[in-house]
Amino acid sequence: MKARIVRQKRALLWGVDPAGEPAISTIGICDRLGIVCRLPGKEGWTERVETLLDTSDTRGCAWEQPPLLLLSGLTDAELDDLLAQLRGAKAVWPYKAVVTPYNRSWSLEKLYRELEQEHRAVTGGGNEE
Secondary structure (H helix, E strand, O other): OOOOOOOOEEEEEEEEOOOOOOOHHHHHHHHHHEEEEOOOOOHHHHHHHHHHOOOOOOOOOOOOOEEEEEEEEOOHHHHHHHHHHHHHOOOOOOOOOOOOOOOOEHHHHHHHHHHHHHHHHHOOOOOOO
């Protein structure tokens, strides 16, 4: 018998209140698509991405900066579907990223700072979406 690898579909929602938007819409959409959501508390800032994805934390945290949606284990088609549904629900995530072999060992802070730099480079230094 062949072993079958089951891909764990997960989403990490950083910098949002679980009882507010965009968390409520995103959690609902992810639930329908079989994606498990993680909403780490502030102490998650210094944790490794792969560690945060494996926790069951759902406290969330208040955050003064643009929120981050980090996705793992989705196929390209599943990712496209999720992003289309988020757009349809007007769930705004200024920073979105996919976990890669390269960034999975980074701290959440390092990943966020990298995304900030990319965002500034693309938008010419502005903070628009």
